[in-house]
Amino acid sequence: MTVEQPQSVHMLLLQQKRKKYIFLVLYISLGPEKVSNKYLMYAFLSVAIFVLYHLKYVFKKCVFKCGELCYFFLWADYSIILLVRGGNLSGTHSYQSLVQSTFGQIGYVIVSALQFLYPFIAMISYNIITGDTLTKVFMRIQGVGPGNILTERHFVIMMSTLLFTLPLSLYKDIAKLGKVSLLSMLLTLAILITVVVRAATLGPQIPASDDAWVFARWNAIQAVAVMSFAFICHHNSFMIYGSLREPTLSSWSLVTHVSVGSAVLVSAVFAAAGYVTFTGYTQGDIFENYCRNDNLATFGRFCYGVSIITTFPLECFVTREVISNVFFKGELSNTTHVIITLVIVSAATALSLSYDCLGIVLELNGILSAIPLMFIFPAACFLKLSDGRWFRGENLIPSIILAAGVCVMIIGLIMMVLFPQDCSHGAEMFYCTVSNTSVPSTTSPNTGLQLMNATQNTSIF
Secondary structure, three states, rough: OOOOOOOOOOHHOOOOOHHHHHHHHHHHOOOOOOOHHHHOOOOHHHHHHHHHHHHHHHHHHHOOOOOHHHHHHHHHHHHHHHHHHHHHHHHHOOHHHHHHHHHHHHHHHHHHHHHHHHHHHHHHHHHHHHHHHHHHHHHHHOOOOOOHHHHOHHHHHHHHHHHHHHHHHHHOHHHHHHHHHHHHHHHHHHHHHHHHHHHHOHHHHHOOOOOEEEOOOOOOOHOOOOOOHHHHHHHHHHHHHHHOOOHHHHHHHHHHHHHHHHHHHHHHHHHHHHHHHHHHHOOOOOOOOOOOOOHHHHHHHHHHHHHHHHHHHHHHHHHHHHHHHHOOOOOOOHHHHHHHHHHHHHHHHHHHOOOHHHHHHHHHHHHHHHHHHHHHHHHHHHHHHHOOOOOOOOHHHHHHHHHHHHHHHHHHHHHHHHHOOOOOOOOOOOOOOOOOOOOOOOOHHHHHHHHHHHHOOOOOO
């Protein structure tokens, strides 16, 4: 990314990174003349995809007490404000320029690399989700059996790439995807309804896993990594700050508190609905948990797959912009534009064909890119620019955030290697069949029969 501050809210969106939810607040405070419905639509879509879906997996990894969960979000909220304070101290107006002025060119290179890595890994996760969800949708088509090519995830990923994500990613102007994003937003609402309805109708039929409601488990750090991936939104902070009518620290703090608080409230409800339904059996991709003969879940899978496919180009644009700004000074010829897009999409597709465990991808992205960008760099920049000693006065909280970020990153990486996540790898969950021997002893034959009845012909439409 370039050090110069982008001059429009449009570039703010295109350069991406998870502050898009704050547009909901900006739309109210600034009015539609500064933040259009198109950007509001992108904001909602981004939050739904990244925050809502992934937090159900967080609940599986570590069922936090509410107070402990709030600590994480308070740290995230505070670190956003730290960025602006650091910018005021250094006289800079973007994340990249702040890091460059504080840590030199090496800092700028590292931040640019992380900005590339974050959306690129997200693209990999999108392809994994597409392969997981659409194969089960095709299975519900009459005449399509388990051996059909439409049920092969590699084929589905390749075809979705060639027919949809690659052509859409070739656009230079992401605004041309406005109507597609509107469709994705509507589909996302349908997915929310699906998960909440199934929490009420299917959840009571599924036996809870062992220690389903044990709080603050030993692998909590792995959950923090996924939460960081879901809630990182720091890269657009300066640009949004500059878009405020009154760009003061107090007004920025208010916008940050309301935006992060709203995101936490909505996502917590959605994540809780997913975890309450499946408890410890929750997969990284929530739709891997629903039975294949569940008509409502099939509808949700279809909506999920389409929304994911139409979000993929947004991430591709970000990765391409990083390469453009770092290596080509922001200018790409048509030929170079196509070549870079092909390389990015091909690399993401190849990796998604090799790995099918979404939880690992989410955790990896959180550890390697989200945690440094969310906790380490904001706190480190502020501490280097401010007066006073660490862990003293106003430097106390930034020092704690920095230390916690470094510890979580190191320990999380070690735990990810030593304790890799389990995946269903497309297998039907035990509660979807009566005769499956993996049903725990707490599940009686009557319960299995109830499960079958609950998951067959259950569409509410």
